[in-house]
Amino acid sequence: MACCLLAAGVYLLFHLNSDFGRLGERVMRAIELDPRRPFFHRIVAYLHHLHASELRVAAIVAIGYGVLELVEGTGLWLDQLWAEYLTVIATSLLLRSSSTSSCTVRVSGRPLELS
Numbered sequence: 001m002a003c004c005l006l007a008a009g010v011y012l013l014f015h016l017n018s019d020f021g022r023l024g025e026r027v028m029r030a031i032e033l034d035p036r037r038p039f040f041h042r043i044v045a046y047l048h049h050l051h052a053s054e055l056r057v058a059a060i061v062a063i064g065y066g067v068l069e070l071v072e073g074t075g076l077w078l079d080q081l082w083a084e085y086l087t088v089i090a091t092s093l094l095l096r097s098s099s100t101s102s103c104t105v106r107v108s109g110r111p112l113e114l115s
Contacts, residue, residue, distance in 0.1 A: 002073060005066030012059035020055075021048030 024047045028035045035044050068090060075083025 002066045002069035005062045005069065009059045009061075009063035009066060012055050012062065016052040016055050016059075019048065020050055021045065023047070 021044045024044050025035045028040055028044070033040055035041060068086075072083055072086050072090065075086065
């Protein structure tokens, strides 16, 4: 997983000006999906309009998370205590950020806010 994230981040950094919409269409056709279907068409349209700054941010996040996963996994494999703490901290940060976000759901036409 970590190596895939690192590879994806490096690829994005070196291909900031690529047309990812066209690449998405080719991948969809290669696995026999029709990119003209509404759901896939929205994905391709979104990929066509990606800016280099958005790709740069995604690349940096992918590389950073990949490094974190690589360090964490190596430490756990070597049975290091600091890796266990790193795992707990990284996981708790992800859980906290997802649990503090609120969500609004409509029940019988009325908004119901979930926290």
